Amino acid sequence: MTKKPFEGVKIVQLCWAGVGIYTLNYLSHYGATTIRVETATRPDPVRLFAPFAPTNKEGEPVGLERSAFFSITHTAPELGISLNFKQPEAIEIFKKLVAWADVVGEGFPTGVMDKLGLDYEGLKQVNPEIIMFRTCGYGHTGPMADQPGFGSILTAVTMMDTITGWPDRPPVPPSTYYTDQLSPMYGSLAIMAALDYKRRTGKGQYIDHAQIEAGLNYMTPLILDYQTNGRELALKGNKCDYAAPHGVYRCKGVDRWVAIAVMNDEEWQIFVKAIGSPEWAKKPEYSTAPGRIADSDELDRRVEEWTANYPPEQVQKLLQKAGVGAGVVANAKDLDEDPQLNHYNFYRELEHPYMDKLRYYHPDPIKLSNAEPDVQRPVLLGEHTDHICTEILGMTQEEVDGLRKKGVFD
Amino acid sequence: MLSCYRVLDLTDDKAFICGRALSDFGAEVIKIEKPGGDASRLKGPFYKDEVDPEKNLTWFAFNSNKKGITLDITTPTGKELFLKLIKTADVVIESYAVGYLESIGLGYKDLSKVNPRIILTSISGFGQEGPYKDYKDPDIVVRALGGLIYTAGYDDRPPLGVSYEHTHYLGAMNGAVGTMIALAQRVHIGQGQHVEGITQQALDIVCSAEIEGPYAFFGEIPKRHGRARAAVTLKDGSTYYNPLLWSCKDGFIALNLLLNPASARNNLSMMEYIKRDGIDIGSFENWDWQTKSWEDMSRGEADKLMEVLGEFFMNHTKDELLALATENRFQLGPCNNAGDVLKYPQLNARNFWKDIEHPELGTSLKYPGGAVVTTQGYVGIKRRAPLIGEHNDEIYKELGLTSVEIQDLKDKKVI
Numbered sequence: 001m002t003k004k005p006f007e008g009v010k011i012v013q014l015c016w017a018g019v020g021i022y023t024l025n026y027l028s029h030y031g032a033t034t035i036r037v038e039t040a041t042r043p044d045p046v047r048l049f050a051p052f053a054p055t056n057k058e059g060e061p062v063g064l065e066r067s068a069f070f071s072i073t074h075t076a077p078e079l080g081i082s083l084n085f086k087q088p089e090a091i092e093i094f095k096k097l098v099a100w101a102d103v104v105g106e107g108f109p110t111g112v113m114d115k116l117g118l119d120y121e122g123l124k125q126v127n128p129e130i131i132m133f134r135t136c137g138y139g140h141t142g143p144m145a146d147q148p149g150f151g152s153i154l155t156a157v158t159m160m161d162t163i164t165g166w167p168d169r170p171p172v173p174p175s176t177y178y179t180d181q182l183s184p185m186y187g188s189l190a191i192m193a194a195l196d197y198k199r200r201t202g203k204g205q206y207i208d209h210a211q212i213e214a215g216l217n218y219m220t221p222l223i224l225d226y227q228t229n230g231r232e233l234a235l236k237g238n239k240c241d242y243a244a245p246h247g248v249y250r251c252k253g254v255d256r257w258v259a260i261a262v263m264n265d266e267e268w269q270i271f272v273k274a275i276g277s278p279e280w281a282k283k284p285e286y287s288t289a290p291g292r293i294a295d296s297d298e299l300d301r302r303v304e305e306w307t308a309n310y311p312p313e314q315v316q317k318l319l320q321k322a323g324v325g326a327g328v329v330a331n332a333k334d335l336d337e338d339p340q341l342n343h344y345n346f347y348r349e350l351e352h353p354y355m356d357k358l359r360y361y362h363p364d365p366i367k368l369s370n371a372e373p374d375v376q377r378p379v380l381l382g383e384h385t386d387h388i389c390t391e392i393l394g395m396t397q398e399e400v401d402g403l404r405k406k407g408v409f410d
Numbered sequence: 411m412l413s414c415y416r417v418l419d420l421t422d423d424k425a426f427i428c429g430r431a432l433s434d435f436g437a438e439v440i441k442i443e444k445p446g447g448d449a450s451r452l453k454g455p456f457y458k459d460e461v462d463p464e465k466n467l468t469w470f471a472f473n474s475n476k477k478g479i480t481l482d483i484t485t486p487t488g489k490e491l492f493l494k495l496i497k498t499a500d501v502v503i504e505s506y507a508v509g510y511l512e513s514i515g516l517g518y519k520d521l522s523k524v525n526p527r528i529i530l531t532s533i534s535g536f537g538q539e540g541p542y543k544d545y546k547d548p549d550i551v552v553r554a555l556g557g558l559i560y561t562a563g564y565d566d567r568p569p570l571g572v573s574y575e576h577t578h579y580l581g582a583m584n585g586a587v588g589t590m591i592a593l594a595q596r597v598h599i600g601q602g603q604h605v606e607g608i609t610q611q612a613l614d615i616v617c618s619a620e621i622e623g624p625y626a627f628f629g630e631i632p633k634r635h636g637r638a639r640a641a642v643t644l645k646d647g648s649t650y651y652n653p654l655l656w657s658c659k660d661g662f663i664a665l666n667l668l669l670n671p672a673s674a675r676n677n678l679s680m681m682e683y684i685k686r687d688g689i690d691i692g693s694f695e696n697w698d699w700q701t702k703s704w705e706d707m708s709r710g711e712a713d714k715l716m717e718v719l720g721e722f723f724m725n726h727t728k729d730e731l732l733a734l735a736t737e738n739r740f741q742l743g744p745c746n747n748a749g750d751v752l753k754y755p756q757l758n759a760r761n762f763w764k765d766i767e768h769p770e771l772g773t774s775l776k777y778p779g780g781a782v783v784t785t786q787g788y789v790g791i792k793r794r795a796p797l798i799g800e801h802n803d804e805i806y807k808e809l810g811l812t813s814v815e816i817q818d819l820k821d822k823k824v825i
Binding site: 002003004005006007022026030049051052053054068069072073120138139141142143144147148150152153154155156157158159161162163164165166169170171172173174175176177178181182183185186187188189190192193194195196197199200203205206207208209210212213214216217218219220221222223224225226227228229231232233234235236237238240241242243246247248249250255257258259260261263267320323324325326327328329330331332333334335336338339340341343344346358359360362364365366367368369370371 | 435518556571581592624630636755759
């Protein structure tokens with residue numbers, strides 16, 4: 001069998017919420033052995049995020065294993081251990097895991113790990129070659145180092161809440177936790193580069209991943225435009241500075257829409273033909289982009305008169321077949337049924353002991369010709385505590401039972 | 411960290427960021443343009459609004475650190491030179507229409523014959539196979555099919571795409587990660603492979619918990635609610651949308667309003683600040699933040715709370731509210747624009763911004779620094795983006811060409 005990309009790489013992670021999880025999923029999907037450290041005394045808040053899978057019996061508490069939010073973001077194989085860091089023995093077990101690992105990933109604000117003596121200096125004493133990946137909202141230095149970093153706030157501070165909207169109204173969020181899904185790719189690159197470097201040199205390192213800084217790396221053109229032209233981004237609805245028609249158009253059905261973008265003059269000719277060469281489209285001014293852009297409101301009205309007669313799927317097929325960009329404005333159901341995503345087997349349906357069958361376990365948005373991702377249901381809290389202690393750390397079952405009585409695994 | 415790797419970059423503006431990200435970690439990235447310069451150099455915005463291929467700001471942003479050569483890979487001589495370069499390289503990144511490289515004899519199989527260790531990373535809107543593979547994928551179209559437009563916008567107007575084209579960067583950045591995964595596997599198997607970064611799938615990951623979750627359990631289809639995103643349930647069982655974004659004195663802020671015992675102290679102290687402004691908080695004087703949540707609130711009370719918060723925020727600037735949030739650990743942040751981030755105190759305290767010289771412009775520009783800070787050297791921008799053909803001499807001489815031969819290729823418009 002072909003060896004997996006990260007076969008032999010050992011990861012210990014104490015990541016909370018989204019970013020650290022998305023970051024490490026790339027490694028765990030592709031062969032790394034990952035141990036997730038949690039505690040029921042202070043659970044990952046995402047385990048408490050709605051929507052929840054319905055419980056089996058009336059009045060049964062929802063518990064920590066029924067959040068779709070948690071489940072859908074934890075799609076990679078992990079082993080789970082529960083460690084309550086209030087117990088000194090739990091810290092000792094954690095240190096043994098650090099000695100075992102190549103990478104330790106964590107996502108707490110500055111101070112949490114440090115107070116336990118588990119900052120980079122502390123980990124290095126246990127394992128000098130360790131790669132420590134720390135992600136938090138604002139980075140581990142500076143006046144905001146200890147601020148909690150929720151994706152919904154980071155999206156705002158990284159400019160991403162000022163890029164969606166109409167000229168005459170306040171902007172709207174493009175998504176709730178946009179930076180949670182945009183900043184992890186930089187984190188993964190950092191860990192993979194560090195592993196590659198460690199393989200060649202034997203040296204570990206400390207990686208400080210500030211979600212605000214990773215997020216801003218997507219926004220550079222806007223920052224340069226402001227510096228050199230004194231201009232902030234102007235909200236323009238669905239219009240485009242250099243192309244028309246370009247927008248979202250109403251279709252047949254309830255709240256059904258299609259996005260259409262005619263990007264150049266050649267596509268305009270194709271578009272006109274595809275919609276039946278109506279009289280209004282023959283205006284000579286429309287044959288070049290500046291002429292179409294100048295009259296884009298009128299064009300949008302005309303295009304919508306046409307799209308309103310058809311369901312969006314039909315518009316998409318007809319225009320794409322002709323060679324013009326068009327796509328259904330997909331809602332949750334459309335995504336579920338999307339033939340392209342399904343062609344790539346992007347929805348993995350898996351059994352879960354508390355949620356039954358659930359369809360939205362995803363691999364990464366990557367396809368490799370030599371490696372398949374391993375997609376799994378999320379690990380339960382402390383699911384493999386005994387296995388990890390006895391098989392990986394070489395403890396006896398008696399020791400484990402004794403520590404359990406003390407509350408080390410709570 | 412990655413200085414031992416050479417990457418050939420054939421991407422257009424959809425995916426410049428992929429090679430840029432690898433270069434941030436030290437990889438040698440050679441941007442290959444067609445003679446005369448890449449077509450996307452002519453898309454704005456420009457330095458001082460001067461339409462000039464050497465003053466393109468998107469080019470500056472995402473081709474910094476790279477070397478730049480010109481080469482027409484469609485001519486026989488150009489193709490030959492490209493294959494010589496392939497022998498020296500580890501990775502090729504491309505974002506052409508699906509099947510284009512194959513059609514000119516430079517598909518993965520062709521490259522692999524010349525260098526079996528080569529990794530080809532293809533970035534596209536929908537993927538290299540499947541029913542949409544030949545679809546046109548402009549920003550708004552791939553974003554629509556990726557599920558991010560339907561839930562963005564006001565319910566009385568059409569759903570919204572973005573005014574800043576960047577959607578393909580999600581696929582491109584996944585292409586960069588995929589490239590690293592393939593480099594890791596190459597150590598084990600001794601050969602390269604074909605990697606795909608796919609934007610539609612990257613968007614679907616953004617949708618996963620928020621949009622697919624409610625559909626999975628309850629068949630619910632989340633819709634657009636203006637400045638609010640998630641619904642809460644009130645005492646009468648009805649659904650309520652509290653805004654995520656709010657107007658303040660000089661712009662907008664985001665507020666993550668949590669009504670649970672863990673947030674009680676924050677909410678109480680927020681009420682104290684509001685009262686200091688002379689705002690009447692009505693029945694919230696006696697509200698038990700420790701035990702009560704949305705499920706204990708009537709619609710009238712919820713409306714009143716929104717009114718009180720709205721009035722308070724309008725009394726203050728983004729800077730004031732940021733200071734207040736930092737001091738009290740409120741889950742509140744300014745909706746920064748470019749001017750705001752350049753003076754954001756936390757970023758300045760971390761020396762985030764990097765001044766990069768542009769000798770040809772007689773100035774330097776501030777760029778975002780690295781996406782991570784590490785103890786094994788600086789990660790991030792080091793030098794400005796290449797001029798058209800800036801490194802032709804360096805790279806072609808390395809391949810063994812003489813100055814005369816290089817001039818000849820220039821005359822024949824191969825480079």
